[in-house]
Amino acid sequence: MKEKEFISVIKEVLQSEYIGDDCAYLKDLGIVVTQDSLVENVHFRRDFMNPFELGYKSVAVNLSDVAASGAQAKYLTIALSLPSDIDNEFIKSFYEGAKFACGNDVKIVGGDITGADKVLVSVCAIGASAFRKVSSRKCAKVGYKVVVSGLHGSSAAGLRLLMQGKRQPKKFIDAHLMPKVQTEFAREISSSVKQDYAMMDTSDGLLDALSTIANESGVFLDIDFNKIPYDKDIEQFDFWQNMVLFGGEDYGIVAVVPQELDCGGVVVGEAKLGLGVNLRFSDNSVYYTKADVEKHIFEHFN
Amino acid sequence: MKEKEFISVIKEVLQSEYIGDDCAYLKDLGIVVTQDSLVENVHFRRDFMNPFELGYKSVAVNLSDVAASGAQAKYLTIALSLPSDIDNEFIKSFYEGAKFACGNDVKIVGGDITGADKVLVSVCAIGASAFRKVSSRKCAKVGYKVVVSGLHGSSAAGLRLLMQGKRQPKKFIDAHLMPKVQTEFAREISSSVKQDYAMMDTSDGLLDALSTIANESGVFLDIDFNKIPYDKDIEQFDFWQNMVLFGGEDYGIVAVVPQELDCGGVVVGEAKLGLGVNLRFSDNSVYYTKADVEKHIFEHFN
Numbered sequence: 001m002k003e004k005e006f007i008s009v010i011k012e013v014l015q016s017e018y019i020g021d022d023c024a025y026l027k028d029l030g031i032v033v034t035q036d037s038l039v040e041n042v043h044f045r046r047d048f049m050n051p052f053e054l055g056y057k058s059v060a061v062n063l064s065d066v067a068a069s070g071a072q073a074k075y076l077t078i079a080l081s082l083p084s085d086i087d088n089e090f091i092k093s094f095y096e097g098a099k100f101a102c103g104n105d106v107k108i109v110g111g112d113i114t115g116a117d118k119v120l121v122s123v124c125a126i127g128a129s130a131f132r133k134v135s136s137r138k139c140a141k142v143g144y145k146v147v148v149s150g151l152h153g154s155s156a157a158g159l160r161l162l163m164q165g166k167r168q169p170k171k172f173i174d175a176h177l178m179p180k181v182q183t184e185f186a187r188e189i190s191s192s193v194k195q196d197y198a199m200m201d202t203s204d205g206l207l208d209a210l211s212t213i214a215n216e217s218g219v220f221l222d223i224d225f226n227k228i229p230y231d232k233d234i235e236q237f238d239f240w241q242n243m244v245l246f247g248g249e250d251y252g253i254v255a256v257v258p259q260e261l262d263c264g265g266v267v268v269g270e271a272k273l274g275l276g277v278n279l280r281f282s283d284n285s286v287y288y289t290k291a292d293v294e295k296h297i298f299e300h301f302n
Numbered sequence: 303m304k305e306k307e308f309i310s311v312i313k314e315v316l317q318s319e320y321i322g323d324d325c326a327y328l329k330d331l332g333i334v335v336t337q338d339s340l341v342e343n344v345h346f347r348r349d350f351m352n353p354f355e356l357g358y359k360s361v362a363v364n365l366s367d368v369a370a371s372g373a374q375a376k377y378l379t380i381a382l383s384l385p386s387d388i389d390n391e392f393i394k395s396f397y398e399g400a401k402f403a404c405g406n407d408v409k410i411v412g413g414d415i416t417g418a419d420k421v422l423v424s425v426c427a428i429g430a431s432a433f434r435k436v437s438s439r440k441c442a443k444v445g446y447k448v449v450v451s452g453l454h455g456s457s458a459a460g461l462r463l464l465m466q467g468k469r470q471p472k473k474f475i476d477a478h479l480m481p482k483v484q485t486e487f488a489r490e491i492s493s494s495v496k497q498d499y500a501m502m503d504t505s506d507g508l509l510d511a512l513s514t515i516a517n518e519s520g521v522f523l524d525i526d527f528n529k530i531p532y533d534k535d536i537e538q539f540d541f542w543q544n545m546v547l548f549g550g551e552d553y554g555i556v557a558v559v560p561q562e563l564d565c566g567g568v569v570v571g572e573a574k575l576g577l578g579v580n581l582r583f584s585d586n587s588v589y590y591t592k593a594d595v596e597k598h599i600f601e602h603f604n
Contacts, residue, residue: 002390004414005390006382006384006390006393006415007392007415009309009394010393010396012394012400013394013398014397014410015399016410016411018408018409018410018411018412019411021412022412022413024377024379024411024412026376026377026411026428028376028430029331029332029333029376029377029428029430030331031331031333031428033379033411033412033426033428034379035376035379035380035381035412035413035414035424036381036411037381037383037414037416038412038416039383039416039418040415042417042418042523043416044417051506059405074330074331075326075328075331075335077326077335077336077337077426078337079338079339079424080308081339081341082308088304088308088311091308091311091312092311092314092315093315094313095312095315096390097316099315099316106317107318108318108320109318109320109321109326109328110320110321110323110324110325110326110335110336111335111337112338112339112424113305113308113309114305114339114340114341114345114459115341115344116341116344116420116422117419117420118418118419120383120418121423122337122339122381122383122414122422122425124335124336124337124379124426126328126331126428128330128331128332157334176342183378215315215336233531253405274335279491283305
């Protein structure tokens with residue numbers, strides 16, 4: 001996929017100030033909007049994931065984007081494209097999963113059903129910005145602290161296990177199939193912060209989020225690897241540090257906020273003068289430019 | 303596609319008051335939202351339709367839903383799923399078509415790009431309800447007049463020509479590939495009507511729209527076929543009346559509104575006591591129940 005290349009072309013055609021963040025902030029309407037698709041054999045495989053889990057995750061990935069924007073998720077539409085072998089049971093179970101992900105605060109209000117060769121789910125989520133401050137990945141500032149939430153790398157560990165035909169340990173499988181959305185952490189920040197700040201989710205990996213914020217904001221993020229929260233059992237995997245740093249789909253959150261802001265999460269570093277991301281390990285440190293990070297970008301099945 | 307069956311299952315799981323109209327009206331946010339997908343070889347074929355036309359039509363079908371809701375379309379997100387043979391030229395041309403359909407009033411503010419086997423476009427459109435009255439297909443009332451806009455059957459004629467390998471007459475081809483959205487007609491109604499009213503577009507055919515409004519509102523729509531606006535050249539086609547009544551994708555609008563409302567369009571009939579739709583021809587009349595209409599439902603390529 002030439003995703004980044006295509007996005008440059010789109011930006012050139014549209015000349016729009018909106019394209020960039022995961023959610024678009026529509027100030028005049030007081031809302032944010034985001035749309036994310038999950039494609040069979042690209043983002044999920046039906047032999048790994050049952051319809052309930054697919055419904056859950058399709059919604060969760062969009063709620064995560066809204067949470068990371070700082071807004072409060074309110075409404076969803078879901079467009080389903082379905083091959084002819086899909087039956088009523090699949091639909092029922094998919095929507096039960098979707099509804100479970102919505103909880104009590106988010107409503108599914110519409111969508112579309114069409115035919116297709118493969119299952120494709122496209123969800124559009126709308127959040128309200130009232131009583132919150134909307135984030136932008138452009139707004140990290142020198143002196144701000146870097147706070148993260150969630151356990152990093154667990155989803156990648158789960159995916160690796162699934163690819164090996166394993167279903168244990170369940171905590172890693174669940175992290176991949178039924179990721180938790182960091183709604184509470186994001187709400188805490190966006191409803192108490194006064195200044196502009198940067199926040200995004202780690203859907204494409206922790207280092208991708210750090211690097212994107214660093215490069216869009218024009219700051220240098222100095223990060224202590226040992227402070228990054230991860231499940232210690234991940235250390236059994238080969239190249240486990242890569243899972244923590246580059247593994248996608250944890251749907252954790254990275255926020256770069258004023259030092260004095262009182263919020264949950266774990267402080268892992270600080271924004272300094274410069275550009276890019278520095279990772280300090282116990283015995284050395286590694287500096288990542290934007291290009292370095294892009295080489296590692298989280299890949300789906302194809 | 304078991305679309306209607308699946309929608310029943312979804313309604314049962316969600317127990318939502320929103321599922322029904324093409325747009326969901328989110329009163330607390332003062333917006334409507336809709337999402338519609340176009341799937342390669344289901345809704346379009348790349349040999350019939352160039353990327354510019356595809357971009358245009360993907361946007362137009364959603365703007366038509368927003369217009370028919372009575373709201374003013376403001377923002378769009380576009381999720382593209384693309385096979386590996388898609389190049390920058392395709393993306394550029396697609397977005398130029400999308401932008402052309404948006405005109406000056408609607409902005410594309412985000413979306414998503416993923417891989418897939420076939421081209422799939424899913425568009426989410428947001429409209430503002432301020433200074434307008436939002437329609438519902440449930441709100442036709444006895445005594446109201448039935449008004450339609452657009453030329454009915456032209457898109458079906460265009461599709462039939464394309465299937466025969468023809469590219470002329472261009473007006474029919476254009477009606478199918480680059481349908482006009484009836485924004486002005488819908489605006490006139492929704493910004494001047496005081497009472498509740500019914501309005502929907504004819505994306506699945508004129509009789510589908512009439513029948514849906516009749517059955518959802520619990521009224522009998524008595525329609526004079528001879529008053530329905532269509533291009534006279536369509537009479538050269540076999541079964542041309544079927545094209546006018548059942549052909550999809552004209553994106554005309556059917557509105558059932560108070561008699562005294564001053565609006566454009568053509569009055570084709572009246573809402574009366576009863577249920578269903580009656581079509582009066584010069585020499586006879588045909589009564590359609592909901593089930594009768596569903597038998598004729600507009601089919602895509604598969």
